Amino acid sequence: MDEVEKIISRLNGIDPTRPYFDPLAVEDAVRRHARLIGFRNVSFTWAMGPRKAATELAGVDFEGPEARSWSLTMQSLEGQATIELQREPAVWKAYRRAQSEAEKRLEETLHLDLLDISVMDLVGGEAGEHVHSMTHLVATTLRDMIASTAVDNEHLLELNEAYLPYADAMMAGLGSFWVVGERFVCLPLPRIALADGMLISDGSPAAVWPNGEAYANGDEGLIPVLQSVEW
Secondary structure, X not given: OHHHHHHHHXXXXXXXXXXXXXXXXXXXXXXXXXXXXXXXXXXXXXXXXXXXXXXXXXXXXXXXXXXXXXXXXXXXHHHHHHHHHHOOHHHHHHHHHHHHHHHHHHHHHOOOHHHOOOOHHHHOHHXXXXXXXHHHHHHHHHHXXXXXXXXXXXXXXXXXXXXXXXXXXXXXXEEEEEEEOOEEEEEEOOEXXXXXXXXXXXXXXXXEOOOOOEEEEEOOEEXXXXXXXXX
């Protein structure tokens, strides 16, 4: 639990208006994750904005075995843990109750919603549908780590250890990613502009990525705009 508290404290230190970005630290964290799940030849492609991500992912068959390998690997780990937990109804009930309590606590203390700029619509197509959001992944990981204190399960511990490096990756500026085989296509966190704790909606850039892609916050979501402020 001490480790979880430290991670939550560090995540709460992220400044969404000027997030820290260290691609080498991101890659180191993702490699640690990859080794834990048996991926040995990891490579990285950095897409510094959503439109660039769409270009990098054009033509990928997201239903093919290469694009599904990471998801299937993680689903297998999750399935093993779930099967073991469900063997004993009392253990499963305790775990699910702990999950619910942890979720409520994280909503109150881990304010990641400001960083959860959806890239689904910005990237579009199948790539948009298959994006992995770091805010969702990290919050889920911490929820499960907290819930793990209620049960003793080796598979759950392995699952938590495999996901945990993503907390470091997010703190180093990773916002979203895709996996094709063992290639990780990474999109950094955007710099966002706030007013009263909300994305600004005055027509000026509300979210800007490192390559200069800028988006205003409109009635129907983020829309591309020109911007002159350098990253």
